[in-house]
Ligand code: ATP
């Protein structure tokens with residue numbers, strides 16, 4: 001939370017039981033932006049914006065009626081919940097609820113009480129220094145706090161799927177490192193900028209992403225010149241896995257992440273995935289594996305990567321694509337085809353030596 005809120009000002013964080021209170025030090029802090037930033041912090045299930053008032057029932061009621069005026073007008077049913085951590089406060093929780101409920105009903109005649117399934121729950125919390133009033137919770141980003149799941153390297157393209165895959169794994173607490181393969185002049189500077197743009201959007205959730213851009217032209221040209229055309233894509237994807245695994249290890253990452261989904265393209269059949277999987281000597285996480293494109297797009301819209309993803313720039317996967325790719329490749333055949341490149345190891349060394357490192361904030 002501190003990292004996410006740093007650009008917006010300084011805040012005080014106080015933890016009590018399962019709740020963390022976040023208070024801006026400067027009263028001019030933009031609270032809309034603050035709430036917006038907090039809804040992207042993984043590990044937070046729910047949050048709510050609260051108004052502060054004196055520990056006095058008159059002030060609490062006046063604050064609630066004013067602060068929650070709009071949602072109370074829009075609601076049909078409500079209930080009041082009270083929490084009293086200051087036991088010296090003269091009213092007990094049920095009394096606070098009764099009093100507040102009465103005042104709300106007298107002010108908003110259309111409202112009815114529903115204690116089981118209310119449109120709005122008005123919560124009053126009496127704490128040591130102040131009281132707080134708040135309405136319904138907002139959904140938090142959910143998931144696990146960043147970094148608690150370790151580090152993994154995502155193979156990021158400019159497409160729709162890999163930014164979504166990045167978000168999904170970051171949500172599970174995994175800190176991201178990114179690897180992108182660029183093949184200039186077949187792929188352009190603009191295509192690379194698009195990837196950086198996408199990573200920036202993912203970083204709004206995941207936090208900083210150390211990114212490695214791998215020069216891939218030589219390897220792709222060699223694949224084109226030396227290997228049978230029907231295996232171009234699968235070999236290219238295997239080499240991507242091998243190089244990514246090397247970078248991943250140097251970055252203390254323990255898995256790779258891709259945006260693949262079964263059957264989406266020829267290189268993503270179960271048979272093709274088996275051939276690429278074994279090129280990496282670490283687990284490969286594919287969180288989109290069982291999703292339809294519609295479902296992946298829905299997430300990409302939610303995290304605001306969709307519009308950038310559909311900008312029409314080439315990816316290295318779209319250069320030298322075979323007319324008839326093998327959809328049921330056998331590993332033996334793939335390895336034989338790959339062995340046509342005698343100098344693959346040296347080329348991979350050169351590619352790794354030539355990586356460009358960019359930290360996406
Ligand atoms: P995406 O929408 O993520 O581009 P896709 O459906 O277009 O996926 P492919 O282009 O076959 O599928 O790529 C499959 C996966 O391979 C991607 O999700 C990504 O993880 C990885 N990948 C593809 N191109 C690159 C690249 N240029 N650099 C790094 N990883 C890549």
Ligand code: MG
Nearest residue numbers: 157159315317
């Ligand atoms: Mg792609």
